Amino acid sequence: LNGMLFYPVQYEGEESSRNVFYTGAAPNQQAIPAVDYMLGEEGGEAKRVVLLGTDYVYPRTTNKILRSYLNAKGIADADIMENYTPFGHSDWQTIVAQVKEFASQGKKTAVVSTINGDANVPFYKELANQGINAEDIPVVAFSVGEEELAGLDAGPLVGHLAAWNYFMSVDTPENDAFIKSWHAFIKDEKRVTNDPMEAHYIGFKMWVQAVEQAGTTDVDAVRQAMYGQTVKNLTGGVAVMNTNHHLSKPVLIGxxxxxxxxxIVSATDDVVIGDAWSDFIPESAKLTADWTYPWVCGNCETPRF
Structure with a gap:
């Protein structure tokens, strides 16, 4: 029906639609920088990695990318443990014991978590129950943010990490103003902000600017006007909409x-352009997404000319 969707949550990449603007993080704007951090000196120089995820497309595709990336970084498959659990999984005793055993073999181990939703609470509790803290086996999560932590006992999670493009704790005038506006609107100063809220804020402002530029809400006209739109993000930089329908955004580790x-313990020096197709999946590495007229192609092989 030629509608237009702005998608403000992190996703697994590996798609490109002329009708979708992806304002949440692609894997190269969250997962890969997080792994780089864990492998680096600041993150403990991990030599073994556990990929734990909920059993659906986002974790499985993200971990397919990460396994290939880890292999390229010299981490052999024997040093990668991968496991998936259903939504709402609550019995983590066996899996955490397996992680503990995997990490006991003389190499620094980190967990990369694409566990989603309510399953996170018993997972982190079981880590604490089995005496695992962030110094022993750090966990970096891609689906745990301020909203997920709100109202929970964060004690078992202290010291563990998350990777996003925005945190509520960012100290900028733009973020201060956004938080104040949010609290005034919701009439509750205890409510938190989070990364998808910033992504939605950016996407909506870009749409408004594109409509004003095009002089119409017609989808085809607005789509063309979206390219190159800029909006001040809440972290003190500028978000740019690229012709592959992804934003340029900073990456933060908290x-x-x-x-x-x-x-915030780490931040990229500059913004990172979102990748529709991962460079670490062979069949995707040759593809590019560019929706500028007259090329209009979401999965062209490169070079295109």
Whole structure:
């Protein structure tokens, strides 16, 4: 029906639609920088990696990319443990014991978590129950943010990490103003902001600017006007909409604090352009997405000319 969708949550990439603008993180704007951090000196120089995810497309596709990336970084398959559980999984005793055993073999181990939803609470509790803390086996999560932590006992999660493009704790005038506006609107100063809120805020402002530029809400006209739109993000930089329908965004790594907020421990020097097709999946590495007229192609082989 030629509608237009703005998708403000992180996703697995590996698609490109002329009717979707992906304002959430692609894997190269969240998962890969997080793994780089864990493999680096700041993150403990992990030599073994556990990929734990909920059993659906986002974790499986993200981990397919990450396994290939880890292999390229010299991490052999024997040093990668991968496991999937259903939504709402609550009995983590056996899996955490397996992680503990995997990590006991003389190599620094990190967990990369694409566990989604309510399953996170018993997972982190079981880590604590089995005496695992963030110094022993750090966990970096892609689906745990301020909203997920709100109202929970964050004690078992303290010191573990999350990777996003925005944290509520960012100290900028833009973020301060956004938080104040949100609290005034929701009439509750205890409510938190989070990464998908910023992504939605950016996408909506870009749509407004594109409509004003095009002089119409016609989807085809607005789509063309979207390319190159800029909006100040809440972290103090500028978000840009690229012709592959992905934003340029910074990547932040945050450490979980007891109050459910994050202390930012790492940030990219500059913004990262979102990748529709991963360079680490062979069949995708040759593809590019460029929806500018007259090329209009979401999965052309490169080079295109």
């Amino acid at each position: 450490e979980i604090l007891e109050d459910g907020q994050f202390e």
